[in-house]
Amino acid sequence: xxxxxxxxxxxxxxxxxxxxxxxxxxxxxxxxxxxxxxxxxxxxxxxxxxxxxxxxxxxxxxxxxxxxxxxxxxxxxxxxxxxxxxxxxxxxxxxxxxxxxxxxxxxxxxxxxxxxxxxxxxxxxxxxxxxxxxxxxxxxxxxxxxxxxxxxxxxxxxxxxxxxxxxxxxxxxxxxxxxxxxxxxxxxxxxxxxxxxxxxxxxxxxxxxxxxxxxxxxxxxxxxxxxxxxxxxxxxxxxxxxxxxxxxxxxxxx
Amino acid sequence: xxxxxxxxxxxxxxxxxxxxxxxxxxxxxxxxxxxxxxxxxxxxxxxxxxxxxxxxxxxxxxxxxxxxxxxxxxxxxxxxxxxxxxxxxxxxxxxxxxxxxxxxxxxxxxxxxxxxxxxxxxxxxxxxxxxxxxxxxxxxxxxxxxxxxxxxxxxxxxxxxxxxxxxxxxxxxxxxxxxxxxxxxxxxxxxxxxxxxxxxxxxxxxxxxxxxxxxxxxxxxxxxxxxxxxxxxxxxxxxxxxxxxxxxxxxxxxxxxxxxxxxxxxxxxxxxxxxxxxxxxxxxxxxxxxxxxxxxxxxxxxxxxxxxxxxxxxxxxxxxxxxxxxxxxxxxxxxxxxxxxxxxxxxxxxxxxxxxxxxxxxxxxxxxxxxxxxxxxxxxxxxxxxxxxxxxxxxxxxxxxxxxxxxxxxxxxxxxxxxxxxxxxxxxxxxx
Ligand SMILES: Nc1ncnc2c1ncn2[C@@H]1O[C@H](COP(=O)(O)OP(=O)(O)OP(=O)(O)O)[C@@H](O)[C@H]1O
Ligand SMILES: [Mg+2]
Numbered sequence: 001x002x003x004x005x006x007x008x009x010x011x012x013x014x015x016x017x018x019x020x021x022x023x024x025x026x027x028x029x030x031x032x033x034x035x036x037x038x039x040x041x042x043x044x045x046x047x048x049x050x051x052x053x054x055x056x057x058x059x060x061x062x063x064x065x066x067x068x069x070x071x072x073x074x075x076x077x078x079x080x081x082x083x084x085x086x087x088x089x090x091x092x093x094x095x096x097x098x099x100x101x102x103x104x105x106x107x108x109x110x111x112x113x114x115x116x117x118x119x120x121x122x123x124x125x126x127x128x129x130x131x132x133x134x135x136x137x138x139x140x141x142x143x144x145x146x147x148x149x150x151x152x153x154x155x156x157x158x159x160x161x162x163x164x165x166x167x168x169x170x171x172x173x174x175x176x177x178x179x180x181x182x183x184x185x186x187x188x189x190x191x192x193x194x195x196x197x198x199x200x201x202x203x204x205x206x207x208x209x210x211x212x213x214x215x216x217x218x219x220x221x222x223x224x225x226x227x228x229x230x231x232x233x234x235x236x237x238x239x240x241x242x243x244x245x246x247x248x249x250x251x252x253x254x
Numbered sequence: 255x256x257x258x259x260x261x262x263x264x265x266x267x268x269x270x271x272x273x274x275x276x277x278x279x280x281x282x283x284x285x286x287x288x289x290x291x292x293x294x295x296x297x298x299x300x301x302x303x304x305x306x307x308x309x310x311x312x313x314x315x316x317x318x319x320x321x322x323x324x325x326x327x328x329x330x331x332x333x334x335x336x337x338x339x340x341x342x343x344x345x346x347x348x349x350x351x352x353x354x355x356x357x358x359x360x361x362x363x364x365x366x367x368x369x370x371x372x373x374x375x376x377x378x379x380x381x382x383x384x385x386x387x388x389x390x391x392x393x394x395x396x397x398x399x400x401x402x403x404x405x406x407x408x409x410x411x412x413x414x415x416x417x418x419x420x421x422x423x424x425x426x427x428x429x430x431x432x433x434x435x436x437x438x439x440x441x442x443x444x445x446x447x448x449x450x451x452x453x454x455x456x457x458x459x460x461x462x463x464x465x466x467x468x469x470x471x472x473x474x475x476x477x478x479x480x481x482x483x484x485x486x487x488x489x490x491x492x493x494x495x496x497x498x499x500x501x502x503x504x505x506x507x508x509x510x511x512x513x514x515x516x517x518x519x520x521x522x523x524x525x526x527x528x529x530x531x532x533x534x535x536x537x538x539x540x541x542x543x544x545x546x547x548x549x550x551x552x553x554x555x556x557x558x559x560x561x562x563x564x565x566x567x568x569x570x571x572x573x574x575x576x577x578x579x580x581x582x583x584x585x586x587x588x589x590x591x592x593x594x595x596x597x598x599x600x601x602x603x604x605x606x607x608x609x610x611x612x613x614x615x616x617x618x619x620x621x622x623x624x625x626x627x628x629x630x631x632x633x634x635x636x637x638x639x640x641x642x643x644x645x646x647x648x649x650x651x652x653x654x655x656x657x658x659x660x661x662x663x664x665x666x667x668x669x670x671x672x673x674x675x676x677x678x679x680x681x682x683x684x685x686x
Contacts, residue, residue, distance in 0.1 A: 074682075079591065079592055079678045079679045080678075080679045099597070100596050100598070103591070103595065103596040104594065105594075106592070107593065114682065118588070118682065120589065122266055123262070130255055132594075134256070135590060135599060136593070
């Protein structure tokens with residue numbers, strides 16, 4: 001084992017440089033609004049949100065259904081653009097990027113974990129992970145296998161999603177989210193479809209990632225999961241009404 | 255991974271791919287068949303129309319009036335200038351020699367005939383012909399240029415053999431195998447008399463029914479004009495007449511003259527024949543030539559219309575099949591976008607899919623279309639000898655595959671664009 005390997009956490013996420021940079025706000029929102037125009041007029045899914053998340057922070061986003069949590073996560077993940085306001089990821093204003101640049105940026109910076117897993121049903125576990133490599137740069141099956149091994153699925157590599165349990169599917173999803181070493185992990189109710197046992201497994205994986213310096217933004221309804229995060233951002237009717245500044249751990253890192 | 259995705263999409267969406275593939279297959283089959291027929295149809299129609307006879311006639315320049323009626327010259331046989339039979343060899347050397355499909359020299363004669371055992375003489379008309387004459391790679395002569403002639407018996411193969419017209423045979427009470435005497439008419443140079451065998455009786459529906467058809471050489475002997483022919487019918491494959499074809503070559507610029515000369519118009523071929531044979535006048539027989547051109551134009555117009563319609567229909571079918579196929583997979587598209595896939599990368603994936611399908615279906619369509627063309631050819635041109643031969647025209651393959659690609663890409667573009675326009679976040683939401 002060489003030194004680089006030792007530095008790398010159990011999930012392959014390296015200790016990111018960002019923790020030591022002076023400007024640590026890896027995600028910065030300033031008066032961000034997102035409106036959807038539907039049949040029943042304009043829906044303001046997110047209204048005037050301003051807060052920032054520093055590198056290495058684990059933030060839980062809570063709020064009732066329809067309060068705009070997914071909207072917020074999609075904005076941070078560059079899957080969507082704000083209607084108004086400024087959103088900076090890694091100190092880059094997303095509004096300044098072209099669609100193609102945004103795609104590239106997303107491939108490099110963001111790892112998504114979904115409540116519904118969104119695995120491709122006809123690809124095996126390892127191929128689902130390799131798909132993320134394919135769209136990022138090039139596939140490397142050995143690396144994809146190693147990633148699955150790290151989430152405890154070393155023996156399920158060639159299973160189809162339909163042959164995996166919900167918890168196992170979510171772990172494939174996590175391996176896929178991590179395969180390109182993105183600094184930011186976005187998890188939209190990662191344990192929403194899981195039982196208690198599987199929730200624990202996923203929670204442990206996330207804790208591991210956090211320890212290894214990943215910035216985690218996690219939407220959750222579960223108080224227990226939310227409790228694992230350093231900070232909670234509560235949403236209600238599209239409004240951020242509680243965003244205490246960084247918790248003890250961030251301060252520690254500073 | 256790319257090929258894996260490609261293969262899986264074919265394996266999983268077999269029905270949709272099949273529908274789109276069949277649409278392309280049918281479209282390209284129609285197009286191939288049409289193109290294959292269009293390229294061979296010129297030859298075929300020419301063969302068909304050759305039934306109506308020669309398209310160029312050659313006669314001595316001195317004959318200002320060509321007063322031939324139904325294959326028999328009504329001018330006195332003796333009173334003319336002759337072309338030389340030996341000069342006909344020069345036809346083999348003209349620019350469009352290879353387009354000549356038939357040559358039939360004629361020499362009309364007048365003589366007296368008498369039945370065996372009967373001293374009475376009857377005046378009679380005859381024509382000397384080639385029957386099955388070797389000419390370059392052709393076996394040609396009067397029967398080839400008059401395919402509507404109906405023969406009972408055989409064509410003469412020796413001097414002393416003759417074929418008689420049906421009316422003549424009736425008048426003299428002749429049957430195949432009978433003999434009669436021929437005696438040169440008093441006006442003719444030289445004078446001879448011989449007994450000939452009737453080897454066949456011909457029904458033509460025109461003046462030939464009242465005449466005696468004898469080998470050219472025998473006619474030359476009777477007239478006393480060695481090597482002489484009075485008129486030559488030529489059948490040639492020609493380019494349909496257009497305005498340029500009707501230009502007087504002498505008024506054209508040297509460059510245009512060259513172009514005119516090097517196109518297989520009946521006029522150009524006639525011009526080349528005039529050049530090649532001393533003292534000859536050659537003209538196209540326009541009626542047949544024009545109808546040939548008209549039919550060709552009308553048929554190829556119709557074929558283009560059918561081809562375009564078939565391709566358009568294929569395009570719509572592909573479009574419908576792809577619309578559902580892509581709609582089914584929009585969840586995947588949303589996920590791919592979340593993984594950082596650009597629209598271009600995803601579009602490439604789907605285009606590769608339809609492209610592969612198009613190449614595959616287009617190739618099959620090419621094969622099926624070639625088969626269809628052969629079958630149609632056999633149907634349309636029934637009775638035309640080698641009509642049933644399969645026509646695989648290699649140059650059509652890339653053309654047809656390219657058309658299939660264009661159709662498939664045009665057909666799938668609307669659905670691919672629509673799928674990529676959808677917000678990935680919206681797709682992922684509704685996929686819940
Ligand atoms: N693509 C869209 N088009 C129209 N309206 C939308 C769209 N996405 C979200 N909305 C609306 O925006 C509001 C916030 O939606 P969002 O999905 O962010 O809620 P959420 O907090 O994630 O809810 P849940 O906990 O149920 O997932 C809702 O009222 C929703 O109807
Ligand atoms: Mg949500």
